[in-house]
Amino acid sequence: MHQRRCRAVAFSEYGTADVLRMVDHAVPEPGPGQVRIAVRAAGVNPIDWKIRSGAMADVMPLRLPAVPGVDVAGVVEHLGPGVTALAVGDEVFGKAVSGSYAELAVANLDALAAKPAAMSWEVAAALPVASTTAFHAFAPLGLSEGETILIDGAAGGVGSVAAQIARHRGLTVIGTASPHNHDYLRSLGVIPVAYGAGLAAGVRTVAAHGVDAAVDAAGQGSLRALLELTGNADRVISLADPSAESLGARFVYGEPDDMSGILTEVGALVAAGAITVLVARTYPLADAAAAHRDSQSGHVRGKLVLAPI
Numbered sequence: 001m002h003q004r005r006c007r008a009v010a011f012s013e014y015g016t017a018d019v020l021r022m023v024d025h026a027v028p029e030p031g032p033g034q035v036r037i038a039v040r041a042a043g044v045n046p047i048d049w050k051i052r053s054g055a056m057a058d059v060m061p062l063r064l065p066a067v068p069g070v071d072v073a074g075v076v077e078h079l080g081p082g083v084t085a086l087a088v089g090d091e092v093f094g095k096a097v098s099g100s101y102a103e104l105a106v107a108n109l110d111a112l113a114a115k116p117a118a119m120s121w122e123v124a125a126a127l128p129v130a131s132t133t134a135f136h137a138f139a140p141l142g143l144s145e146g147e148t149i150l151i152d153g154a155a156g157g158v159g160s161v162a163a164q165i166a167r168h169r170g171l172t173v174i175g176t177a178s179p180h181n182h183d184y185l186r187s188l189g190v191i192p193v194a195y196g197a198g199l200a201a202g203v204r205t206v207a208a209h210g211v212d213a214a215v216d217a218a219g220q221g222s223l224r225a226l227l228e229l230t231g232n233a234d235r236v237i238s239l240a241d242p243s244a245e246s247l248g249a250r251f252v253y254g255e256p257d258d259m260s261g262i263l264t265e266v267g268a269l270v271a272a273g274a275i276t277v278l279v280a281r282t283y284p285l286a287d288a289a290a291a292h293r294d295s296q297s298g299h300v301r302g303k304l305v306l307a308p309i
C-alpha cells in the first residue's frame with residue numbers, strides 16, 4: 001500500500017543545526033488515546049537542539065531519522081481508535097509525541113487542551129513546555145501568596161512564563177536576566193537583577209524580606225547563590241542542572257501530572273490577559289536550523305516558533 005507522506009524537518013545523524021533537512025516523511029498514525037494534528041505552529045525548545053546534538057542520546061535513544069519538536073498547536077485531523085473526547089476540526093495545543101516540526105503530528109489526548117479562540121497559533125505553540133514546566137517546578141516548592149521567589153533566567157521561555165504564574169499567585173518575583181532584558185522583566189511585574197558574580201548581593205539589595213524559594217531556569221551555575229539566598233535546599237529547584245541533587249536541591253524533569261488541566265488553566269490565563277507570551281521570532285518550517293542556532297545562543301527573550309506551517 002502507498003504510504004501517505006507529509007513535509008517535515010528531520011535529522012538522520014546527530015550533529016550541529018546543519019543536520020536538519022526538509023524531508024517527505026511518513027504520516028504518523030495515532031494509536032488509542034491519540035489524535036493526529038494538522039500543525040499550524042511548532043514551538044522551539046532547548047531540549048529540541050540538545051536531542052539533535054546527540055547530547056541526550058544515552059538517556060533518550062532515538063531511531064533515526066527523527067523529527068524534532070514537542071510543542072504543537074493545530075487542528076485535529078484524524079482520531080485514534082476509540083477516541084471520543086476530541087473531534088476532527090477541534091483546535092488544540094499541547095505536546096506532540098511524533099515530532100512537531102512537521103505538517104502532521106500525533107499527540108496523546110492527555111497532553112492536549114482546547115486552544116482558546118482568542119489565542120494565536122504562535123502563542124499556543126509557545127506555551128506547552130514552558131507552562132507545564134513552570135507548574136512542575138512550583139509543585140514541590142509549596143509556594144504561598146505573599147512569599148518572594150527568585151527565578152534565575154527569568155527572561156527565557158520557561159522563566160518568563162513561570163514568573164508570570166508566580167505573580168498571578170500573589171508572590172513577589174525577583175528575576176535574573178542580562179541588563180538588556182531588565183525592562184522586559186519589569187513589564188512582567190518582575191524585579192530584575194543581573195546574574196553572574198554579583199547575583200546574591202544584587203538580590204539582597206532588592207529583597208526586603210529575603211527570598212523564600214528559588215528556581216534555576218537557566219542551568220548556568222547560579223545554584224550555590226540560590227541556596228545561599230534561601231538558606232533552605234528544600235525550596236530550591238533546578239530545571240537545567242542535574243548537579244542540583246549533589247548540592248541538596250531538587251532537579252525537576254519529565255512531565256507533570258494533569259498536563260491537559262495545566263494547559264487549560266494557562267490557556268484561560270493567556271486569553272484573559274493575565275499572562276502574556278512574547279514570541280520573539282517566527283520562522284518558516286524550512287528555517288528550523290536558523291531557529292535552533294538562535295535558541296542555542298542561550299539569550300532568547302521569550303519564545304521562538306516555527307509558523308505558519
Ligand SMILES: NC(=O)c1ccc[n+]([C@@H]2O[C@H](COP(=O)([O-])OP(=O)(O)OC[C@H]3O[C@@H](n4cnc5c(N)ncnc54)[C@H](OP(=O)(O)O)[C@@H]3O)[C@@H](O)[C@H]2O)c1
Binds near residue numbers: 045133181253295
Ligand atoms: N527540566 C525540565 O523539565 C525542563 C523543561 C524545559 C526546559 N528545561 C531547561 O531549562 C533551561 C531553560 O529553558 P528555556 O526554554 O527557558 O530556555 P531559553 O528560552 O533559551 O532561555 C534561557 C535564558 O537563560 C538566560 N541566561 C543565559 N545565561 C545565563 C546565566 N549565566 N545565568 C542566568 N540566566 C542565564 C537567558 O537570559 P538573558 O538573555 O537575559 O541572558 C535566557 O533568557 C534549558 O536548559 C532547558 O533545556 C528543562
